[in-house]
Amino acid sequence: MxxxxxxxxxxxxxxxxxxxxxxxxxxxxxxxxxxxxxxxxxxxxxxxxxxxxxxxxxxxxxxxxxxxxxxxxxxxxxxxxxxxxxxxxxxxxxxxxxxxxxxxxxxxxxxxxxxxxxxxxxxxxxxxxxxxxxxxxxxxxxxxxxxxxxxxxxxxxxxxxxxxxxxxxxxxxxxxxxxxxxxxxxxxxxxxxxxxxxxxxxxxxxxxxxxxxxxxxxxxxxxxxxxxxxxxxxxxxxxxxxxxxxxxxxxxxxxxxxxxxxxxxxxxxxxxxxxxxxxxxxxxxxxDFYRLFGPAYPAEGSAPLTRQTLKSAFESASGATFEAGVRHRLTGRSWSGAGGIRRVDVSTDAGATWRRAELHDRPRTGSWSRWSLDWRPTQTGPTALLARATDTTGRTQPDTTIPNTQGYLFDAVVRNPVNVLAPARVWALPVVTVAAQPGGHV
Structure with a gap:
């Protein structure tokens, strides 16, 4: 039913x-x-x-x-x-x-x-x-x-x-x-x-x-x-x-x-x-709770909330650091109350370009899907990681969300600030070659 x-x-x-x-x-x-x-x-x-x-x-x-x-x-x-x-x-x-x-x-x-x-x-x-x-x-x-x-x-x-x-x-x-x-x-x-x-x-x-x-x-x-x-x-x-x-x-x-x-x-x-x-x-x-109030909604508020919305999250902390020139595996999860997750796109340059992530779970309503993407940053400095999911109903996370006074159902793409550091220096000792003398010891 x-x-x-x-x-x-x-x-x-x-x-x-x-x-x-x-x-x-x-x-x-x-x-x-x-x-x-x-x-x-x-x-x-x-x-x-x-x-x-x-x-x-x-x-x-x-x-x-x-x-x-x-x-x-x-x-x-x-x-x-x-x-x-x-x-x-x-x-x-x-x-x-x-x-x-x-x-x-x-x-x-x-x-x-x-x-x-x-x-x-x-x-x-x-x-x-x-x-x-x-x-x-x-x-x-x-x-x-x-x-x-x-x-x-x-x-x-x-x-x-x-x-x-x-x-x-x-x-x-x-x-x-x-x-x-x-x-x-x-x-x-x-x-x-x-x-x-x-x-x-x-x-x-x-x-x-x-x-x-x-x-x-x-x-x-x-x-x-x-x-x-x-x-x-x-x-x-x-x-x-x-x-x-x-x-x-x-x-x-x-x-x-x-x-x-x-x-x-x-x-x-x-x-x-x-x-x-x-x-x-x-x-x-x-x-009074779990309904939407605000300029975009009727004065008496929306109908009571039922289904959850669409979201994505990286399995990393905000402000994380990554080393340039090294391959990193970005991982995360996406979920939707309306259907399963059909695809996830990831940006490692604050939304300028996007690549499709690999999904590791089949789309299932009421559950999430794990995903991953390899990233080898080449430029140092601050940037932002973004993940944008699309579910099996065809809905995709928007860039912004219509606000409501109690802050429910945020579904926009989240900007995760990170910092790319220069490659770590490897210090090597000079190699000294000593010739062996006849009858002597090295």
């Missing part, structure tokens, strides 16, 4: 405009006040850009975060791309990025329960029926394995400012808020049908078990975001393994939602309940 995402988006936008959007537990007045505090465009006009989603002190992350692997950004940890070189297709758990709204809960798998409830399940009219599953129940269902990237919608946000001069709010990610893993679990469709899904159901909303999120003086409750039932029945899984091991604490232990190709906020970690509704559902994470 393939959901018509554009129709879903249009429907959500119409409901928001008509006032049907009621984010559970949060009043519309509070949402508008929060939007204004976050620098989001509202019908009241253009507020001065402000810092939204201010990170709490300390990361609140369980696994080690050595500086050679991660850059700490408030409650989050961004993967350093240089740490991914030679790591293979899947991102190792010890260097997979972490996006937390609060802090990582350390839940006991033996005590974990998933409550599936709501008006979209079989039961008496007007009553919400609930069905509970534990981890053993999930493991009794047919298991599925899939390779999929998870990526924060704000990945690349800092480039809106550093490359385009735009003012945006939120965590200043470079390109390290993404990772690909092999996820194993059960199809969400199996769980929903076991719970008694009916044809009346239109939306479902997974909710995490991490702490309630408070920002701008407003308690937004636990992180949750609606999904259309059609998407849930298509390719969404409840994952309990990551790269062949039980989910680590920071990545959703014991069970998380994996929504292939969609923005990271859809992939709810530490899922504790799923509401299934015969009416549209809303939360702050699809009304």
């Amino acid at each position: 393939r959901i018509d995402e554009s129709a879903y988006d249009r429907r959500r936008l119409r409901q928001w405009l008509s006032g049907e959007a009621r984010a559970e537990g949060v009043s519309r007045r509070d949402l508008l006040r929060l939007a204004a505090a976050a620098g989001v465009l509202t019908t009241l006009g253009w507020p001065t850009p402000a810092v939204a989603d201010a990170p709490a002190p300390g990361p609140g992350i369980v696994k080690p975060l050595p500086p050679e692997l991660f850059t700490i950004r408030g409650t989050n940890a961004e993967t350093n791309w240089s740490a991914l070189r030679d790591t293979g297709f899947h991102t190792p758990v010890d260097r997979f990025f972490v996006r937390n709204h609060t802090s990582t809960p350390q839940l006991d798998a033996a005590d974990w329960r998933l409550k599936v409830w709501g008006s979209g399940l079989r039961g008496a009219p007007g009553l919400d029926r609930a069905v509970t599953f534990d981890l053993h129940d999930l493991r009794l269902l047919p298991a599925v394995t899939l390779d999929a990237f998870v990526e924060c919608a704000g990945n690349g946000r800092s480039y809106f400012t550093s490359q385009q001069g735009d003012t945006v709010t939120g965590t200043a990610w470079t390109l390290g808020a993404v990772g690909t893993a092999r996820w194993r679990g059960v199809r969400l469709s199996h769980v929903l049908r076991r719970a008694g899904l009916t044809g009346r159901a239109v939306d479902l909303q997974p909710r995490g078990l991490d702490d309630e999120y408070v920002t701008g003086g407003i308690n937004l409750g636990r992180v949750r975001r609606p999904l259309p039932v059609a998407k849930a029945l298509d390719d969404v899984i409840l994952a309990y393994e990551m790269n062949g091991e039980s989910l680590p604490y920071d990545h959703g232990h014991p069970v998380r939602v994996i929504v292939p190709s969609w923005v990271g906020i859809s992939n709810i970690k530490w899922v504790g309940d799923i509401e299934v509704s015969d009416q549209p559902l809303y939360s702050p994470w699809n009304t």
Whole structure:
């Protein structure tokens, strides 16, 4: 089953405009006040850009975060791309990025329960029926394995400012808020049908078990975001393994939602309940957050974000140095939420010329492709490395991205400054030849 995402988006936008959007537990007045505090465009006009989603002190992350692997950004940890070189297709758990709204809960798998409830399940009219599953129940269902990237919608946000001069709010990610893993679990469709899904159901909303999120003086409750039932029945899984091991604490232990190709906020970690509704559902994470606001968008904002966009990254640090006259192997990865990667072009002279890179993985929707290119620089001095991907839908990364106030979905070609140094000198000692004398010693 393939959901018509554009129709879903249009429907959500119409409901928001008509006032049907009621984010559970949060009043519309509070949402508008929060939007204004976050620098989001509202019908009241253009507020001065402000810092939204201010990170709490300390990361609140369980696994080690050595500086050679991660850059700490408030409650989050961004993967350093240089740490991914030679790591293979899947991102190792010890260097997979972490996006937390609060802090990582350390839940006991033996005590974990998933409550599936709501008006979209079989039961008496007007009553919400609930069905509970534990981890053993999930493991009794047919298991599925899939390779999929998870990526924060704000990945690349800092480039809106550093490359385009735009003012945006939120965590200043470079390109390290993404990772690909092999996820194993059960199809969400199996769980929903076991719970008694009916044809009346239109939306479902997974909710995490991490702490309630408070920002701008407003308690937004636990992180949750609606999904259309059609998407849930298509390719969404409840994952309990990551790269062949039980989910680590920071990545959703014991069970998380994996929504292939969609923005990271859809992939709810530490899922504790799923509401299934015969009416549209809303939360702050699809009304004020994870929508596009700005001069290029309607005053009320775009429809809620669904699919991820197209990006490329080099497996090297910004400002890296290369020796002239020596062959270097440039490596990187490209990915798209709309399709697989069909080709990648690389420039080593700040965009003046381009060469086609060699792809090392077949195009797969919802996953990335690795690529490489040999480069023997001849001129010394500063330059920039650029990578430009084209996916199987025909979309190519643009030179610039239309800005939005919260800095989501940056997809432009990123300029990676590097420096080419003169060849290292090799110092050789002079060779002295001594003639042998008769009867003597050398």
